Each structure stands twice: as structure tokens, then as C-alpha cells.
Amino acid sequence: MKKQLASLCAVWGMVFFVQAEPEANSTTPTIVTKQAVFLSAKQQAVASDPLWLKLLYYKGDINEGDVESFVDDDRFFFADNGKFDPQAEFIATLKAFKNEANSQCLFPARKKWLATQLPEVINSLPNTDCAEYDEWRKDLNTESVVMVYASSQLNSPSSMYGHTFIRFDPYNVEKHSTYLSHAINFGANIPPDVNSLAYTIKGLGGGYPGNFASNPYFEKIKEYNRAENRDLWEYKLNLTPDEVDLMLAHVWELRGINFDYYFFDENCAYRLLELIDIARPSSNLMAEFPGVVIPIDTIRVVRDKGLVDGEVHYRPSHRTHLDNQLNHLPKANRTLAVNLSEDINVRETDEFKELSIEQQQKIVHASYRLIRYLTNKEERSPEVSKRSFQLLKMIRKHSSILPPEPEQPFRPDLGHETTMMSVQVGESNDEIFTDITYRASYHDLLDNIDGYDNGMSLNMGTITLRVVDDSVQLQKAELLDITSLSPRKDYFAPWSWQANIGIERHWYQQEEDLAVQASGGGGVSWELFPEDRLYFMATGRVEYNEGLDNNWSVAPGIEAGYLLTSPLGKSIFKISQQVFIDGITRIGYQFEHSIAVSSEYAIRIHAKRNNNDDVDYDEFGLSARVYF
Amino acid sequence: MKKILITAALLTMSSSAFAGAPGGPNCGWGNMLFKGQTGTPSHIMASLTNGSTGNATFGMTFGTNGCSTTGALSYGGKEMVDVSMIMDEFSEDVARGDGEAMTAVAVSMGVEEQDRANFNRTLHTNFDRMFPSEDVTTEHVVATMFTVMEEDEKLAKYTVAQ
Known part of the structure; x- marks a missing residue:
């Protein structure tokens, strides 16, 4: 039926469309009655109404006739070219609503919008009962x-x-x-x-x-x-x-x-x-x-x-609950909780029994959370099931004693914004430089931690231009930079890792070269004091650098670092060594400190020494960062 | 007796729904309380990536874990949330005597606000009956919950289909 009605006639600037009788009786020829609905030019114009365009996800310039819907699905459009033509789709929708009343039930928002735009048209449509939609609502x-x-x-x-x-x-x-x-x-x-x-x-x-x-x-x-x-x-x-x-x-x-x-x-x-x-x-x-x-x-x-x-x-997540409960326990009790989650007989030990009921219950709660956490992603063995159940019964027995609730942390929407620009002045290898950096997203290890996870860094699209001696050069272009320092605890031993892909400038044999590199690392980290991280990683690097003998090289390496959070800001100190297979060795020492002035501004200093095949060069810098 | 038959019918229903919808762990009435969630890892992978773990054709089956169609099942004609889907949370709430999963069960059964404290207390008191062992099935949990509610003057009315 849609096809029969596909050709529309424009008469004196008006569009009318023809309604076919439902094909109720196939033995008689279909009778086409000319029960026309007229749409004036003004009425047609509502097809460019912003809400109509939104309801159909059109993007592009409607005045230029250059529009396309984000929707990639024929079922969303009545007109054959509905994906590209808001007006044709508007007319086809009206037609469908009139001729196949049930189609109104598929698009109740279009109908609502029509009722506000063309009430006289909507009133002329056949009534229909949208039971499924009504039931859903x-x-x-x-x-x-x-x-x-x-x-x-x-x-x-x-x-x-x-x-x-x-x-x-x-x-x-x-x-x-x-x-x-x-x-x-x-x-x-x-x-x-x-x-x-x-x-x-x-x-x-x-x-x-x-x-x-x-x-x-x-x-x-x-x-x-x-x-x-x-x-x-x-x-x-x-x-x-x-x-x-x-x-x-x-x-x-x-x-x-x-x-x-x-x-x-x-x-x-x-x-x-x-x-x-x-x-x-x-x-x-x-x-x-x-x-x-x-x-x-x-x-x-x-x-x-x-x-x-x-x-x-x-x-809060289960992990947040778990960490919170365990962190509230004195160390000896935390050990008991971990042990109890592995062996229910711990509850019979003197060490456990000597504790007050309240202390015992807090251990039981933490232990229950831990066992659930650890077996969350797998089918539980009969032993684990049994132990869980025994712990749950202990919770039941003294149910008035509840574990501590996590405090609400800093709201993530109130944290620093995700685009960043910085200006840095400094000295590198006895030359004064100015760096301009733009970062499309998102957060690095030293950025203000409020609203973000500590030890997590994710940056995509970072570019640094360096002005030295009145010339501008590309210093660094980073596609991807991820670090995840997930600390190991007595009850949980995650890996830490990093990945970096980008172009960076290296100083080697008295000249600078741009190196294209991809590197990664894996290792371990610990939290020694609140919000700090000590980490060690084995690293690997692939580099294309015309300063290298064969242009290409691969370098296994090691890296160690310490990330500190203090009232004075965040600092990191790291040491790395890369030994290229063609003999060059690079050693880097870096210290960086960031002070968050507000969630919008920060100030950073950094100092680093790079040793490239026994030649040192040093760099110092002071930068101002703005997040927007 | 009648209830058992209905439950059996539901079992058949939900397991057939399960068969048609892969990736739905914790489905149906027969699930054991502490058995955990088989099939969860692939589910986790999908969701780590913000993938659509819900049902995209939600016209027919709005609100589904790939198992029961609305996250609700009827028990003896009484519509209620599919407890097997929140069994971990529910059992813990009953042990504690309060919690969102328990409230969800109460709400889904139509238990009025003024009777919720009593509902919580009653279930909590009967924890050992509802959860006699780690091998308990959802079916037992729900059947016992109905029994203890029937025994309570104020809660009995909520066990009857409206």
C-alpha cells in the first residue's frame, strides 16, 4: 500500500494524498477513494520544525537540503528516502498514520508533536488503540x-x-x-x-x-x-x-x-x-x-x-564497600577477616573469640563481602557456597551490628574538566624553551584527583609545540597514554600497567630526532600511605627513529616510580632504563610536582635528566595549566 | 499442591524462555542460592564495553535479562519480581532485616508502606526457614516466604493475586 501511495501530487502549491481502502476483501478490486487530506505550504513547513528534526535524528543543513539521519534502520522511516528527506518522511508519516492507524502506536512521540503542530490534521486521523504501548507506560x-x-x-x-x-x-x-x-x-x-x-x-x-x-x-x-x-x-x-x-x-x-x-x-x-x-x-x-x-x-x-x-x-560498588569495611578494621582483624573468608574454622580460634561481638561481626561482614567479591565472576564451589552461607548465618545472628557505610567521595562532575592547555617555560640542554600543550582528554597521574581515581591516567590526543630560538617545532604528539596503578593489597593482587603511543623528540648524538614509538609495561604497585603508589614495571618499546642505526629498534626495559599525594599537591618521581637491541641505552630520571590552584588551574614544575648512550641532558620547566 | 503445580509450570516456562535467549544467567526458579552465576564472564565482557546487555527489542520484552521478559514472574497468579535475579542481594537483606532488594520484593508484591517493617521483620525472623541450607532453591525461598506471610495476619492478604 505504501508503494501505491508513493507518488504525491502537488496541486496549486498544495499536497494531497490519496487514501486507499484497506484491502479487506481480496476478491474485489481495491477501490481508491479520493478522500483527500490537504496540506498547505504552511503545513508542510512544519517538517523543518526543530523537534521534528530531533525526533528523527537529522543532522546537517536543512536549508541546503543536505541532511541525513543518524538512524541506520529502515524500520524507523516510512518514506523510502526518509533517512535523507525530513519533508518526505513527514508526509509519509502522516499518510501512514492515516492509512495504517496502527503505525501511530509505533511512533507516539511523532504523533504528540503533530498534535501540537497540526491539531486539525491529527484530529482527522483514525482512532487507534495502542494497548501494548499503554501497557508499557x-x-x-x-x-x-x-x-x-x-x-x-x-x-x-x-x-x-x-x-x-x-x-x-x-x-x-x-x-x-x-x-x-x-x-x-x-x-x-x-x-x-x-x-x-x-x-x-x-x-x-x-x-x-x-x-x-x-x-x-x-x-x-x-x-x-x-x-x-x-x-x-x-x-x-x-x-x-x-x-x-x-x-x-x-x-x-x-x-x-x-x-x-x-x-x-x-x-x-x-x-x-x-x-x-x-x-x-x-x-x-x-x-x-x-x-x-x-x-x-x-x-x-x-x-x-x-x-x-x-x-x-x-x-558505592561492592569493591568500594569491601575496601571500606576492610580499611575500617585494625590490621590484625583484617587478617582475621581474610583468613575467615578462606577457612570458617577461624571463628573457633581464641584470637577471634576474644574479640567483642561487635568486632567479630565487623570481621564477619568484611569476610562475607570479600568472599562474594572474589567469587563474583565464577561459579562458586560447594566449599565456597557453604562458607558463604555460614557467614551469612552469622550476619543474621547479630543483625543489629552493621558494617560501616562508605562516605560519599568527591562528586565526579565537580572534578576538573577534561580538556587541558598548558604553557611551560624552561631550559633544556642549556637552551630556553616555551612549550604549548593541548590535551583533548582526560586526566593524568598528577592532575587534581578530586572526582577521579588515584593512580589512573588516561590521555588521548596530546600535542606539544616547542618554541626554541624563534622557531617552532613539534615536541610531542601523543595518541594514547594510559597508566593504571591498581595497588596490591593483602586480599587482592591486581596488576598495574601502562601503554603509550606517540611521537616524541629525542636528543641523541648532538642532534634531535623525532621518534615514533609504541611502548607498554606491566608490573605491580602498592599503596604504602594513603593515596600514594610505589610501582615497578617491566617495559617494552618499539621505536622508529632515523637517528638509530637501523631506523627501527626494540627496547626491553624497566621502570620504577613513586607517586605521592600530599597537602602540597601531587608529585611523582620515576626512573627508567631502556636497552635497545642495537646497543643504545637510555636512562631517565624524572621528578614532577603539580599544585592544583582550583579545579580549573594548576601549576607544575618538572626536572629530568636523560642519559642517552652516556650523554646526559637535563631539562627543567615550570608550567601553568588550565582545564576547560 | 496447587502451588507446586503452578511452580512446575513456571519452571518450564522460564527455562524455555532461557533457551531462546542466550547469555542470561541466574534465570528461572530452579537457581541455587549460593551457586553463583555461570556464564557471567561473557556477560561482564559485554558490559565492560558498555555493550547493550539489556534487550533491544524492548517492545515485546521490555526489561529483561534475557530470561524472564519483564524481570517479573507470577507466583500462584501473583505478579512479583523474579527473586532469582536478585537472590544474592535478597538473601543478604533478609539476614540483615532490611535492604533495597527486600523492599523491591515487597513493592513488587504490593506490600503497602505501613506493612513493610512488618514484612522485613517477618522474613528476617524466618531466615532459617527460608534459607535452610546453601543448596536452597529460589523456589523454596519464595514458597516459604509465601507461607510465613500467610501465617501473618497483616501480610496474608499480599499473597493472594489481586
């Missing part, structure tokens, strides 16, 4: 919308930028339970056997389709708080009932619909902004993000546009 019973931020997790590169999704809460949810709220997530639809790195690489180029998916919120809690050990931050939005209504109507339209998914820009956070923009067009959040979209930045914009309502709710 009734089931959700949504009163408010919450934007949820899943913070990053050390040791997982693809989680480091964080993640956002939306939750729909029913009336009076505080008195009820957010467990039963519905979460809507936009993500790449990836095969289960793809590893995290492969995902990141392929995702950068839009290699996977993305779509919206729904879970009960408790599934998200399990996924983030428990399986991935990421803290959740819940930002309630102050949308009005009408805005919530429109958002839900639109979310319904996105069931199973495929978008292209790009890791950096058209990602989870971006699509959520669109939903909010549709609910409240005046917020115009999308305009804030012409390029890369980092989830936490979207939270900041939503906050700055006055969309956040009241308090932000913090939901």
Missing part, C-alpha cells in the same frame, strides 16, 4: 527521570571514560525501591566474544551498530556495582510531567532501532543528550558537543543547564 508508571553515571574502573581501558544511562522512576520511588525502576541504555551491540581492546579499536570507527536496550535497574546495579565494581552516581532530572511524557513516547519509538555507534562522539552519552533535548528542546544540550563526547562532560552540561534536581545519590 502503565508498567513504567514514570514520574521522574534520573541520569546515572557509572564511574570509571581501574584496569579496564574501555570503562575509563565512564558511562551514562537513564533510569525511569515511578511515583514516590524513595519510599519504594529503585531496584524496580527501568533503565535505558544506549550501547554498541557487540558479539560476546570480542575483547575489550578489540572493541575499543573497532568502536572508534563505528564498527558496531548501537541501540537502546532496557533492563530493570537492579540488573544495572548488578552489572556495574557488583560485576564491574564501578560506583554509580544518580542525578535526578527536573523534567516536567509533559517532558517526561514526550521522552517516554520517543523512547518507545527506538525499540530495536539501530544507530551507528562511534566510541568518541556518537556514543552512549551523546544519544542520551538527544533524549533530554527532545524532552526539553530549550536545553539544547547537543549544541555543546560538536565533537568528542565524554560521559562525565555530559553530566556537567546537564547540571550547568539547571536540569539536575536536588541531591545527587551515590551508590
Whole structure:
């Protein structure tokens, strides 16, 4: 039927379309009645209404006729060329709503929008009963919308930028339970056997389709708080009932619909902004993000546009609970907790029994958390099951004694912003230089730690230009720089690692060369004092450098460092050695200290000595950094 | 007796739903309390990458872990949250006598606010009956919860389908 109606007639600047009778009786020829609906030019013009363009995800310049929808799915469009033609899609939608009344149930937001734009047209449409949609709405019973931020997790590169999704809460949810709220997530639809790195690489180029998916919120809690050990931050939005209504109507339209998914820009956070923009067009959040979209930045914009309502709710991960409980125990009791999680008979020892009931219970709680944490990702053995159950029964026995709750840390949206520029002046090898650095994202080991994880560094897109003797040269261009110093504890022994890909300048044999390099390292780190890290890594490096004998070389190496957090700021001291297979040895000593003036500004000093094949050169610098 | 039959029917239903939807651990009524989550690692991998672990065709099956279609099952005709999906949290809440998972179960059964404290207390008091061993099944947990609620004057009404 759609095809029959595909040709439209323009008569005196008006469009009318013809409604075919439903093909109810196949034995009689289809009768085409000319029950025409007229759309004036003015009526057609609503196809360029911003909300219509938003509802269909058009991007580009409509005046130039150069538009395309982000949606990559035929089921989303009625017109054959709907992906590229807002007006054709508008007319085809009207036609479909008229001729196939059920299609109104698939696109309730388009219908709502039409009702505001062309009430006379919408009133002429056939009535239809959208039982499935109504049932869904009734089931959700949504009163408010919450934007949820899943913070990053050390040791997982693809989680480091964080993640956002939306939750729909029913009336009076505080008195009820957010467990039963519905979460809507936009993500790449990836095969289960793809590893995290492969995902990141392929995702950068839009290699996977993305779509919206729904879970009960408790599934998200399990996924983030428990399986991935990421803290959740819940930002309630102050949308009005009408805005919530429109958002839900639109979310319904996105069931199973495929978008292209790009890791950096058209990602989870971006699509959520669109939903909010549709609910409240005046917020115009999308305009804030012409390029890369980092989830936490979207939270900041939503906050700055006055969309956040009241308090932000913090939901610590299981790991946060575990660390907090263990850290609250005196060392001897912590050892008992670890031992008890491995052997239930520890509870029969004098050492345990001599403690007060309260102390015992705190040990039991920590021990239970630990055993759950350690067996979270695997099927539990009968012994573990039994021990867990015995511990749970001990919790039951003295249930009035509760473990300490983690304090809410610094809100991630209040931390420093993710783009950075710095100006540095210094002296290198007896020459004065000025460096200008731009970093697209995100956070390094010395940046202000408030709102970020200590020992985690993730930087992409850093470029440094150096002015020496009135000439400008490329000093460094870094594609990727990741460090993850996850400290080993008496109950948990994670690895620390680093990776770096970029171009950097090296001084060798009295001349400077640009070296293209990729390097990585793996090792261990410890936390000796609060928020410090001592680490050791074995490293490897591949380098292309025309100053080298064969241009290419490979260098195994070692690196050790100490990262300190003090009231005076953050400092790092590190030593590294790289032995190239063609004989050159590089040794580096570096000290760097950063003072955060505010969340927007910081001052840094650094000193380093590089020894390249027994030739030393030194560098000192002082820099001012601004985050924006 | 009737309840057991219904449960058996539900078991069949949920396991067939499971068969059609890979990647859904902790599914159905037969799940053992402390057995843990088989299949979780691949699930974790998907979610580490912000992948869509939920159901994308949420028109038909809104809110699903790839198992029950809405995260809810009916028990003796009574709609309620699929407790097997939050068994770890629920068992801990019952042991403590309070918590979000327990509230979720209460809310999903329609237990009014003024009866929640009583609901919590009743379950907590009967922890040993609901969770007699580490091998307990969800089915036993839920059946016993219904029994102890039926024994309570104020809670009995919530066990009946509205």
C-alpha cells in the first residue's frame, strides 16, 4: 500500500494524498477513494520544525537540503528516502498514520508533536488503540527521570571514560525501591566474544551498530556495582510531567532501532543528550558537543543547564564497600577477616573469640563481602557456597551490628574538566624553551584527583609545540597514554600497567630526532600511605627513529616510580632504563610536582635528566595549566 | 499442591524462555542460592564495553535479562519480581532485616508502606526457614516466604493475586 501511495501530487502549491481502502476483501478490486487530506505550504513547513528534526535524528543543513539521519534502520522511516528527506518522511508519516492507524502506536512521540503542530490534521486521523504501548507506560508508571553515571574502573581501558544511562522512576520511588525502576541504555551491540581492546579499536570507527536496550535497574546495579565494581552516581532530572511524557513516547519509538555507534562522539552519552533535548528542546544540550563526547562532560552540561534536581545519590560498588569495611578494621582483624573468608574454622580460634561481638561481626561482614567479591565472576564451589552461607548465618545472628557505610567521595562532575592547555617555560640542554600543550582528554597521574581515581591516567590526543630560538617545532604528539596503578593489597593482587603511543623528540648524538614509538609495561604497585603508589614495571618499546642505526629498534626495559599525594599537591618521581637491541641505552630520571590552584588551574614544575648512550641532558620547566 | 503445580509450570516456562535467549544467567526458579552465576564472564565482557546487555527489542520484552521478559514472574497468579535475579542481594537483606532488594520484593508484591517493617521483620525472623541450607532453591525461598506471610495476619492478604 505504501508503494501505491508513493507518488504525491502537488496541486496549486498544495499536497494531497490519496487514501486507499484497506484491502479487506481480496476478491474485489481495491477501490481508491479520493478522500483527500490537504496540506498547505504552511503545513508542510512544519517538517523543518526543530523537534521534528530531533525526533528523527537529522543532522546537517536543512536549508541546503543536505541532511541525513543518524538512524541506520529502515524500520524507523516510512518514506523510502526518509533517512535523507525530513519533508518526505513527514508526509509519509502522516499518510501512514492515516492509512495504517496502527503505525501511530509505533511512533507516539511523532504523533504528540503533530498534535501540537497540526491539531486539525491529527484530529482527522483514525482512532487507534495502542494497548501494548499503554501497557508499557502503565508498567513504567514514570514520574521522574534520573541520569546515572557509572564511574570509571581501574584496569579496564574501555570503562575509563565512564558511562551514562537513564533510569525511569515511578511515583514516590524513595519510599519504594529503585531496584524496580527501568533503565535505558544506549550501547554498541557487540558479539560476546570480542575483547575489550578489540572493541575499543573497532568502536572508534563505528564498527558496531548501537541501540537502546532496557533492563530493570537492579540488573544495572548488578552489572556495574557488583560485576564491574564501578560506583554509580544518580542525578535526578527536573523534567516536567509533559517532558517526561514526550521522552517516554520517543523512547518507545527506538525499540530495536539501530544507530551507528562511534566510541568518541556518537556514543552512549551523546544519544542520551538527544533524549533530554527532545524532552526539553530549550536545553539544547547537543549544541555543546560538536565533537568528542565524554560521559562525565555530559553530566556537567546537564547540571550547568539547571536540569539536575536536588541531591545527587551515590551508590558505592561492592569493591568500594569491601575496601571500606576492610580499611575500617585494625590490621590484625583484617587478617582475621581474610583468613575467615578462606577457612570458617577461624571463628573457633581464641584470637577471634576474644574479640567483642561487635568486632567479630565487623570481621564477619568484611569476610562475607570479600568472599562474594572474589567469587563474583565464577561459579562458586560447594566449599565456597557453604562458607558463604555460614557467614551469612552469622550476619543474621547479630543483625543489629552493621558494617560501616562508605562516605560519599568527591562528586565526579565537580572534578576538573577534561580538556587541558598548558604553557611551560624552561631550559633544556642549556637552551630556553616555551612549550604549548593541548590535551583533548582526560586526566593524568598528577592532575587534581578530586572526582577521579588515584593512580589512573588516561590521555588521548596530546600535542606539544616547542618554541626554541624563534622557531617552532613539534615536541610531542601523543595518541594514547594510559597508566593504571591498581595497588596490591593483602586480599587482592591486581596488576598495574601502562601503554603509550606517540611521537616524541629525542636528543641523541648532538642532534634531535623525532621518534615514533609504541611502548607498554606491566608490573605491580602498592599503596604504602594513603593515596600514594610505589610501582615497578617491566617495559617494552618499539621505536622508529632515523637517528638509530637501523631506523627501527626494540627496547626491553624497566621502570620504577613513586607517586605521592600530599597537602602540597601531587608529585611523582620515576626512573627508567631502556636497552635497545642495537646497543643504545637510555636512562631517565624524572621528578614532577603539580599544585592544583582550583579545579580549573594548576601549576607544575618538572626536572629530568636523560642519559642517552652516556650523554646526559637535563631539562627543567615550570608550567601553568588550565582545564576547560 | 496447587502451588507446586503452578511452580512446575513456571519452571518450564522460564527455562524455555532461557533457551531462546542466550547469555542470561541466574534465570528461572530452579537457581541455587549460593551457586553463583555461570556464564557471567561473557556477560561482564559485554558490559565492560558498555555493550547493550539489556534487550533491544524492548517492545515485546521490555526489561529483561534475557530470561524472564519483564524481570517479573507470577507466583500462584501473583505478579512479583523474579527473586532469582536478585537472590544474592535478597538473601543478604533478609539476614540483615532490611535492604533495597527486600523492599523491591515487597513493592513488587504490593506490600503497602505501613506493612513493610512488618514484612522485613517477618522474613528476617524466618531466615532459617527460608534459607535452610546453601543448596536452597529460589523456589523454596519464595514458597516459604509465601507461607510465613500467610501465617501473618497483616501480610496474608499480599499473597493472594489481586
